[in-house]
Amino acid sequence: MFAGPSPLRSSLALALLFSDTLLADDLFLENLPLPQVLTATRLKQSPAAVPGSMTVLDSELIKASGSRDISELLRLVPGMMVGNINGNQAVVNYHGSNASQARRMQVLIDGRSVYRAGLATVDWSDIAVAMEDIERIEVFRGPNTVSYGANALMAVVNIITRAPANSHGTRIKVSRGQRGINDWYASHGTGWDSGDLRLSLSGQEDDGFDSDQRGADYHDSRRLNRINLAISQALDEQQSIDWQLNAKDGSNQRPYTYRPVFPGITAAGDNSDVTAKNYSSSLRWNLDLNPEHSLYIQGTAQHWDRQQTWRACDAEISFSPQLAALWQLDPNYTERLARNMDSFTASGAPRSTPEQEALANKALAQWRGGANRTVCGNIDQSTRETRYDLELQDTLSLSDSLRLVSGLNYRYDRADSETYFNGTLDDTTTRLFGQLEWRATEHWLVQGGAMYEKTRLIGDSLTPRFAINYLITPRHGLRAVYSEAVRSPDMFENNVNWSYRVTGLNPTAYGRPSARYFVKTRGPGDLEQEHMRSRELGYNGSFTHLGLNLDVKLFHDEITGMISESLRNNQFIASNSNTARFQGAETQLDWRLSAADRLRLTYAYVDAEASSPQDQQLTAHNSGSAGWLRDWGSGWNSALFYYGDDALNGYRFERLDSRLAKRIALGKASLELAGTLQQRLDNQPNTFADNYYDSRHVLYFSAELVF
Template sequence: MSFGPPASRPLLLLTAFFGGAALADDLFVDSQALPQVLTATRLKQSPAAVPGSMTVLDSALIRASGARDIPELLRLVPGMMIGYGAGNQPSVNYHGSNANDARRMQVLIDGRSVYRAGLATVDWSDIPLAMEDIERIEVFRGPNTVSYGANALMAVVNILTRKPVDSQGTRLKVTRGQRGINDWYASQGSGWDGGDLRLSLSGMQDDGFDQTRNGQDYRDSRRLNRLNLSVSHSLASNQSLDWQFAAKEGSNQRPYTYQPVFYGVTASGDNSDAKAKDYAGSVRWNIDLNPDHSLYLQGSAQHWDRQQVWRACDAALSFSPELTRLWQLNPNYAEQVARNIRSPIPRGSTDEQMLGRQVQQQWRNGGSSQVCGDIDQSTRETRYDLELQDTFSLSDNLRLVSGANYRYDRADSQTFFNGSLDDSTWRLFGHLEWRADEHWIVQGGAMYEDARLSGSSLTPRLAVNYLITPRHGLRAVYSEAVRSPDMFENNVNWSYRVNNLRPGAFGQNSAQYFVKTRGPGDLEQERMRSRELGYNGYFADADLSVDLKLFYDEITGMISEPLRNNQYIASNSNKARFSGSEAQLDWRLTPADRWRLTYAHVDAWASNPADRRLSAHNSGSAGWLRDWGRGWSSALFYYGDDELNQYRFERVDLRVAKQLRWQRTQLELAGVVQQRLDDEPTTFADNRYDSRHVVYFSAELEF
């Protein structure tokens, strides 16, 4: 008895599971065009040929989700963990990490990185891009330093915007709802001989979480306005020029969290809200030399500006020159003296005890009085990026993509860097795809990167894909990846000059706070080794896509220390392991019905417990999209995580929409209900809502 070639047996099992001779026929006979993705290797590839796991969120799914921002949309990606520090501070991690610091994922908008190298973060709330301008999001689920350099350690999120040629006409949209939701969007697209343009303006506003665990109001509302301009020119039959400009301004409330060091001093003070202004521009020149050879040159510039001035109160002794010297001599001893200022001086060296007695005497001589002053925690970051990429088909079965990249980063902050700090990075990358025959694909790539502040690295990737048919493939992947320590981790020079002291401290109206932190300056790169086995298949007759993945990832040299000005000593002393499985299924059951399921099982271990706090053991989503006819449609989604920072998360979202048409004019009215199924905080104990549900409505007009 024979069941076909050994490599085809997994597909036959899937055929048996989903049923029907139609699937069996489709498995080996299929004349439809293959879908393609770009993010994995920078080459256009069918999903079955990709050296890794991909999730594609298309425009229909984005609209049906009703998501107002990108982090909420990424709940549809298996293995993606979404947490919140506050209502306007989402944290997005793949497989998990520290709940506060999402530092190990590359995020791109049309190929332009929005990962901030200065403070190692992605400001998800402040990305200058409206949801309505997104065409699709491609997520490479796994390390991809080979294609995108350091910081693509665990995943790559590539946000692709709508092309101007596909954005003709006028779109107007307003959204209103509970929790202060107040969004708007307006765009105008036009074209001319040899060019197209899209200009969009948008705004977003909400109130964030309602209250803390103590029932106090939570200062975490956000307000922002955005501008996006995208233009495409046809220079010749084989050349085009695309350029974009984006700007954003807004404000994010921040809860007042300062805790005085000295006993008996109250924690009164004003808010620490942040005002944000972002600017980004890029130009890309595309050249098709011939059908088998193309290249592009892209340059971009970005600027992030965060103004954050807040008022804090502590004892006048906080600005003592003697306490400052004691901190520099021994931070642990200085903190022990400060927090137990009324107790006998602890044992220490002669110099430590001498300074400790002087500090204690200053406390008795008026240093215990409370003073308040302004703290300026503003930051500015600037980036210039230039990239050249060449794509060449060497033969019918051999393709090569290669290129070079130069990036310059600068961070300015009197608080964090005592001025400014800059870094420059060079990269050389290449990926070779060899189709040995109609079934076997061997792929290899490498990235060489040299950064002035963190040194050089070489990261490889090797993958073997076996195509049972062009739409069904098995894969085995080994890859290495790195994450460079950011400027803050490695080179922080953290100190506070407090201005407008009332009353003055030691006869000064402006003084340095005694706590000062310096980065080690010699941190090495984090390193990951990743192994993956997977299957990707598409059954055309059933319109069913399936992706399965088994993974084992190890990170060494992990930098896990929290970003705070309190004996902060960063090191490469930690490590972590992530293993498990993932599955995603997208099934267009009928022309009117689409089902989508995702699931991830993650076993996380880390030497530092904080690095596994945002790792849910089991997580996933389920969605049902339905076109009811006569302009009516609905989408029902379930999202669940069994443990995010020790809190469970379960939510059901329902979106119902009605479309009305008059000739070339279309009006869509939609309502969204989000219902929490659990009664737990979101990520942290202070993140609570008054109600477990929220409702908002939108009206969108196109003509």
């Protein structure tokens, strides 16, 4: 399907052709309002004036896609690599990097970060927002530490929910289909003289992948329920408050992957399922001093609770103090000993010291003296993370040609895990940010900004961005952007204190009912931030009389000080020793061919080079999507989408999605019946070898009543 970067040349030629023949006509349409985006700089800007690349997934596109998950929607974003760890764990990276850890992208819900600082992850399946509550998704495709701080290293995804004022009435929706799909949604919105409210309840279920590569049940289903409350209240002509409350409760199955360390031991468990709970609340006070000056203060509180316990069996010697001491001296030596207890000779081992030999001989004596017996107990791998965030932002028009947005932010993060941190670890972050937009002439727009950030565990950083936009007309702009960005090591990478305590041991180990495994991993504690330098050239144009929007981007990004080590309790030694380079081109086209037809195309060519092979795993050289939306009249509409990646973690991905819907008027109410069919066009697993479905297609139906 993909043959290389030739679509880029076609897009550039198309842009030049339109520039010569159509821009003059565009001058007669300047009385029409310009579309606005907010995520790029925190200032409302037209797409042509943005200092970077933007993709906006609007409500029409979201609904037509038939997507059940936000991660699936992001396949419509050029350069976004979307895969799966298992059926209830999606992985999303912009341009790529590690296939199982998406650490370098900031994800926001109405400006509130859901990136978990403790374990450097975004739980896409557990985001406490229903698809039906989303108004649009704005994606800034590029580094944006300047606006959103560390972790906005490669991209920013801002999920913007529907305003309560636009949610009046009642909606009820149910979806049923293959693979155990069982979703539901209900909401009610109302208003009064000075305010509005929306309450929504939703649930989601499916069975995940059917089997692994050996044909065994994969055990990766999910079940979740959500509640969302949004209230907007005007206090007077200048002041208003917005309040949100979100909660999510559910369970995610996990394949039982524990394997005993010592030979001859049989594993005792059959699952390591996770009970996942999210709670969040935010309160925002808005003040419009005058048309040229506004500010807000927003406070948020969030809590993530992941309860995970499982049963494990191993040899009693797993809890030997001598073996634990030996591990601290030399993990490699200790692992060889543990794997070969019956044949290991301490004095003959290479690179051993007298101290190591003495400890090894004591462990061998314990093994031969009966410590090879099987003991079983319970492991608690639960984690809890809490965040409190306070932000002040001021937006000021200094003159007709000069605008400034500035602010400060204070955040407190706490992670609690007996397994990963041997208790509790916390951190504080302070930020100062500013972005200046100067309209030098009718055509030239100069923008600059910086973010100063200081964290207690890592230190401070200053990241700048500078951009020049040449506006051919207000709807057509060329841009050149240079920016720097950072990613702070998360608590796990830098400060992990990882060991497993096993409780309820039966029989007891060395006379104790609970004990820790001999394997223990400590973080380095002195990691520095990853640093990116990004260069971008681009064009954005809106041909209003044609209903056509076009964006083209050339990019060159370099990351240094990269932390690439996999997060596993087996000699995990994090370092800043890796680098990566991403360069290439992207284009997106959104064309309303007529009042009934809409065509949307995206393509990305990414050339990646990384010092660690893991950081090239989730990079497809060629990827893209194509969509056709059609309103047939009489309440009928359809959508057809193609998604393709030439190699994600070595596996090709091609899928065709089709949706057909019929809206039926029922007096003042309406009923929509819809069916969605997803058909894989390849015969490959999804991202990893164990991610298999018995059938290459899935069909599901929905019914939505609005009154």
